[in-house]
Amino acid sequence: MQYEDELYGKVExxxxxxxxxxxxxxxxxxxxxxxxxxxALLGITPPFSRFDHSVGAMxxxxxxxxxxxxxxxxxxxxxxxxxxxxxxxxxFDDQSGQSYHEEKKEEIVVNSxxxxxxxxxxxxxxxxxxxxxFPLLEQPSPALCADRLDYFxxxxxxxxxxxxxxxxxxxxxxxxxEGQIAINKLDAARWLAYxxxxxxxxxWSSFREVGLYQLTAEAIKxxxxxxxIEEADxxxxxxxxxxxxxxxxxxxxxxxxxxxxxxxxxxxxxxDAVFHVATKVRSIDPPVANGGTVVPxxxxxxxxxxxxxxxxxxKQRQWPMGVVNAPSTITKGDGGVFV
Numbered sequence: 001m002q003y004e005d006e007l008y009g010k011v012e013x014x015x016x017x018x019x020x021x022x023x024x025x026x027x028x029x030x031x032x033x034x035x036x037x038x039x040a041l042l043g044i045t046p047p048f049s050r051f052d053h054s055v056g057a058m059x060x061x062x063x064x065x066x067x068x069x070x071x072x073x074x075x076x077x078x079x080x081x082x083x084x085x086x087x088x089x090x091x092f093d094d095q096s097g098q099s100y101h102e103e104k105k106e107e108i109v110v111n112s113x114x115x116x117x118x119x120x121x122x123x124x125x126x127x128x129x130x131x132x133x134f135p136l137l138e139q140p141s142p143a144l145c146a147d148r149l150d151y152f153x154x155x156x157x158x159x160x161x162x163x164x165x166x167x168x169x170x171x172x173x174x175x176x177x178e179g180q181i182a183i184n185k186l187d188a189a190r191w192l193a194y195x196x197x198x199x200x201x202x203x204w205s206s207f208r209e210v211g212l213y214q215l216t217a218e219a220i221k222x223x224x225x226x227x228x229i230e231e232a233d234x235x236x237x238x239x240x241x242x243x244x245x246x247x248x249x250x251x252x253x254x255x256x257x258x259x260x261x262x263x264x265x266x267x268x269x270x271x272d273a274v275f276h277v278a279t280k281v282r283s284i285d286p287p288v289a290n291g292g293t294v295v296p297x298x299x300x301x302x303x304x305x306x307x308x309x310x311x312x313x314x315k316q317r318q319w320p321m322g323v324v325n326a327p328s329t330i331t332k333g334d335g336g337v338f339v
Contacts (some may be wrong), residue, residue, distance in 0.1 A: 006048075007153055007167065008059045011199055017121040018075065022055065026079055027111035030054060032237030035151060037084035038208050038216045041238050042262050046158040050078045050085065056150040061136045064146075064176050072118075073134040074146055082234040083241040090217035095210075095279045105129060108235075135179050142308075144181040149174070152196055159202050161195050177294045179331040184292050189286040189297045193304055197311055200282045210279045211266035219245050219256040220273075225251050229321070261322060262290040269322030277316040281315040283308050 001013045001022075013019060021027060030051035034040035040047050058074040065076070080101045082088045106122040109115065115125040131138040139145040139202055153170065156162040162170075173188035174181055183189040203209060220241075223229045228248045234240055245257050285308065287294045298305035 003055070003059075005056060005059055006052075007056060007150070007171070008063060011059055011062070015071075017068065017117070017123070018071060019057070019118045020120075021072065021075055021114065024113050024117055026109070026114050027051060027054070027075070029235075029237075030078065030081070032081055032193050032239065033081055033085060034238055035085060035154070035208075036203075037087045037213065037238065038260065039212055041242055041243050042212070042260070044212075045203060045209070046155055048154050050081050053151050053154065056154065057137060057146045057248070060146040060174075061134075063171075064174065064181065066134075066136050067232065069123075070134045071121075073128045073131060074137045076109070076114065076128055077131060077137060077147060079114070080105040081114070083236055083238050084216060084220075087213050087216045087220070088234060088283055090213045090277075091220050095214075095277055098280045136176065136181060139180060142283050144183075144284060144286055146172075146181070148196075149181070149284075150286060152199055154165055155199055155203060156195060158200055161198050161202065166191070175289055177287070177289040180287060180294070182289040182294050183297075184289050186288055186290075186297075186300060189288045190301065190304065192286050193284055193297055193308070196284045197284070197308065201311075205279050205281050205315055207266050207268075207319070207321070210277055210319070212260060212264065212322070213273055213279075214277050214321070215256060215260050215264070215323070216245075219260065222252045222256060223248050223250070226253065265324045267322040267324055268320060270320050272322050273320035274323050276318045276320050278316070278318045281312055283312060313314055320329055 001019055002010055003013050004010050031049050035048055035050055035052045035053050036045035039045040048235065054075055054077060057077060058071045061074045071148050078128065086098050086134065088100050089095055092100055094100060109125055109129070114238065118125050137146050139245070154168055157167065170188065170192055171182050173185055175184045176182070183192060220229065223245060228250060229244050231246060245253065248254065285296045285298045288297055288300060290300070
């Protein structure tokens, strides 16, 4: 296959196991799930899918010399995301952890066509479930890994934080050192670290996106309590779940869904908060390959270390959120109700 990717260009993929996995029902489902969930459906954030990102993570570790096994792990790493992606974490009040898809991963994979495909190629699906065994794909925050880097690089042009030449330069700065992804120039590491935080500020943990995620979660919870949607609906596409919510014949659901628009805004409201949310805050501290050693940027640049620390401290708390520019208000919702 000649696969053309927005970030990595044309890449020839010849390995039969990768080609079969890409064509699997489980992977094809990911084409209907946007990386950003509801905000992508509303046109606020980039429209690329979990399929695009998963293949991208595979291509990035491939570019860095990963084994076929690590490429498979990269391809499958988001296979258990529901419709609306991380919105489901808000349904289950795990806004800060955002780990629902990881908890469901084995269950989703074992009941999919993935095990049979891997078995035909002499592989056991279980060997790909522990992402810690694949250090180019996943690293604990704030280290670099293909997962973080791929979705970051796909977002920054849309967010007007970088142009194509800066994105290409970032890709060229990635090296493998001491078994992990590192940056080969100090200036490139600084650009990456500061721009990553700006992407988090502008999108991933922005007040607006967090508010829209919470509103969507409230609509899902109410619709589930009223018997209008069930857990199986979470494993369809964004479009199918959104259609169900929009067409729900129930005043409470309709009241919330009407507020999920590009024009809705949110205020910091200590006295009249509709809900309180503490979301996941993302940053990186890029390892810099420096004369045969690998040193985190924060150890080389105390100004960045202080900037990152202050950014995280300013975000990691409960946000009292009010809703404005919407036709109606909602009441405080319960926790997730799916069983």
